[in-house]
Amino acid sequence: MLNRLWLGFFLVAAGAALARWALGDAAVFAAMTESLFAMAKLSVEVMVLLFGTLTLWLGLLRIAERAGLVELLARALGPLFRRLMPEVPQGHPAIGLITLNFAANVLGLDNAATPIGLRAMRELQTLNPSTDTASNAQILFLVLNASSLTLLPVSIFMYRAQQGAPDPTLVFLPILIATSASTLAGLLSVAWMQRLRLWDPVALAYLGGGALLLGALLAGLATLSAAALASVSALVGNVVLLGVILAFLLAGAVKRVPVYEAFIEGAKDGFGVARDLLPYLVAMLCAVGVLRASGALGYALEGIRWAVQGLGLNTDFVAALPTALVKPFSGSAARAMLIETMQHYGVDSYPALLAATMQGSTETTFYVVAVYFGAVGIRRVRHTVGCALVADLAGVVASIVVCAWFFAPR
Numbered sequence: 091m092l093n094r095l096w097l098g099f100f101l102v103a104a105g106a107a108l109a110r111w112a113l114g115d116a117a118v119f120a121a122m123t124e125s126l127f128a129m130a131k132l133s134v135e136v137m138v139l140l141f142g143t144l145t146l147w148l149g150l151l152r153i154a155e156r157a158g159l160v161e162l163l164a165r166a167l168g169p170l171f172r173r174l175m176p177e178v179p180q181g182h183p184a185i186g187l188i189t190l191n192f193a194a195n196v197l198g199l200d201n202a203a204t205p206i207g208l209r210a211m212r213e214l215q216t217l218n219p220s221t222d223t224a225s226n227a228q229i230l231f232l233v234l235n236a237s238s239l240t241l242l243p244v245s246i247f248m249y250r251a252q253q254g255a256p257d258p259t260l261v262f263l264p265i266l267i268a269t270s271a272s273t274l275a276g277l278l279s280v281a282w283m284q285r286l287r288l289w290d291p292v293a294l295a296y297l298g299g300g301a302l303l304l305g306a307l308l309a310g311l312a313t314l315s316a317a318a319l320a321s322v323s324a325l326v327g328n329v330v331l332l333g334v335i336l337a338f339l340l341a342g343a344v345k346r347v348p349v350y351e352a353f354i355e356g357a358k359d360g361f362g363v364a365r366d367l368l369p370y371l372v373a374m375l376c377a378v379g380v381l382r383a384s385g386a387l388g389y390a391l392e393g394i395r396w397a398v399q400g401l402g403l404n405t406d407f408v409a410a411l412p413t414a415l416v417k418p419f420s421g422s423a424a425r426a427m428l429i430e431t432m433q434h435y436g437v438d439s440y441p442a443l444l445a446a447t448m449q450g451s452t453e454t455t456f457y458v459v460a461v462y463f464g465a466v467g468i469r470r471v472r473h474t475v476g477c478a479l480v481a482d483l484a485g486v487v488a489s490i491v492v493c494a495w496f497f498a499p500r
Contacts, residue, residue: 096373096377099377099378099380100380100381102381102386103122103377103384104384105386106384106385106386106389107119107122107384110384110385118383118384118385121383121384122383122384124383125379125380125383126376128379129372129375129376129378129379129380129426129430130372130375130376132433133368133372133375133376134372137368143244143245143248145357148356148357149352149353149354150335150339150356151193151356152357152359153338153339153341153342153347153349153352153353153356154193155190155356156342156347156352157338157342157344157347158341158345159337159341160186161186163193164185164186167189168180168185169292170292170293170296170297171185171188172292173286173287173292173293174230174286175227175230177217177225177226177227178214178217178227179217184213184214184217187206187207187209187213188210188231190206190210191206191207191210191235192239195235195240196240196241196242207231207235207462208462210231211228211231211232211462211463211466212466214227214228214231215228215466215467218466220470221467222469222470223468223469223470223472224463224468224470224471224472224474226284228463228466228468229284229471229472229474229477230277230280232459232462232463232474232478233277233280233474233477233478234273235453235458235462236276236453236454236455236458236459236478236482237269237272237273237276237453237482237485239273240450240451241266241269242262242330243261243449243450244331246261246265246428246446246449246450247259247331249425249428249429249432249446250432250446253432253433256438257328259328259331260438260443261443261446261447262326263307263322263326263496264443264489264493264497265446265447265450265451267304267307267488267492268447268450268451268485268488268492269450269451269485270488271488272451272453272485273481274301274484275480275481275483275484275485276477276478276480276481276484279476283473283477375426375429377426378412378426379430382430390412391408391409391411391412394408395408404494406440406441406494407441407493407494409431409440409441410431410440410442410444410445410448412427412430412431412445413427413445413449414448414452414486417448417452417482418452418453418455418482424449424452425449427445428442428446428449432445432446440493440497443496443497444489447489447492447493448486448489451485451486451488452482452485452486452489453478453481453482455478455482458478459471459474459475459478
């Protein structure tokens with residue numbers, strides 16, 4: 091799928107460039123060549139900061155793991171997991187791995203979460219009576235993964251910082267609200283397909299408590315002006331970010347974990363993960379740059395804008411759609427679209443802020459399905475893709491609504 095997507099970017103760009111050349115725009119080829127090398131340079135600049143970000147957070151995550159925070163979280167979520175995944179025995183290794191995977195996703199470390207998630211999927215496969223058909227527990231785990239459980243999107247903060255954002259955490263609250271909507275939609279769709287008893291008192295206590303907290307947050311935010319919303323989002327984002335770091339370090343100190351040694355141990359993994367991302371980032375950023383320079387992306391967006399206008403709707407969100415449209419297929423392509431949108435419109439422009447929110451509240455559905463199920467030989471995925479796409483759609487719609495509330499020009 092990625093082969094076709096990447097090749098398609100270049101073929102569409104070539105077709106658009108030939109059309110512009112035929113209309114007398116001979117400079118289009120020079121613009122495409124310039125964009126190709128500019129995007130290659132930008133890839134390396136982004137990777138420098140990505141090295142540091144992944145190294146920092148995987149080091150901190152290792153401290154949290156050795157301090158017992160992950161085990162504590164697994165015990166806290168155990169009663170809920172027993173209702174949502176009744177076929178997984180209490181204390182099974184899969185529960186701890188699922189919790190660790192969710193912890194990495196919550197911190198926005200999607201690349202670090204993948205190897206942990208693969209281990210969790212293999213453990214769930216040991217409980218699966220079928221060798222090629224996804225179990226209910228595997229489907230729920232994958233859909234929740236594909237619903238973007240990102241509560242602290244440090245990778246997006248990093249991309250915004252690299253592009254010169256005065257306050258990289260400005261999108262914290264919009265992403266929190268939009269990703270909550272996508273995760274809830276994914277959970278409800280799976281619960282409906284699997285006839286899960288969400289009205290169980292324990293499940294209701296967990297899910298209802300989360301809904302009440304989110305509702306209280308929205309009620310409080312509804313009283314603020316647009317300028318105040320942006321200010322509160324930035325403040326809360328910074329406080330939460332620093333609070334998580336301090337909590338990890340203090341927990342490690344209390345448990346007598348050699349925090350420096352544990353940090354270095356985890357940081358080494360982060361360096362390897364970041365290094366392996368560079369070829370993918372170069373490939374996708376260059377393809378997106380050529381697509382933009384050829385005029386093809388502009389034509390596509392104008393077509394969508396014309397259709398939206400025909401429906402009588404506001405078109406402010408259209409410029410951010412490339413990130414949302416490619417995200418289900420490729421995380422690296424969506425990342426490239428996000429960075430390119432920041433470059434083209436400005437890092438704190440409305441399209442860039444909306445694209446960042448969409449990036450943080452949706453997931454690479456087809457990639458996740460292919461990798462996670464492929465690792466254990468699952469061929470029949472049942473209702474996985476449909477439920478995951480429902481979550482993606484909810485994330486995109488919620489992003490548009492929330493960013494119109496927070497950032498849209500008045």
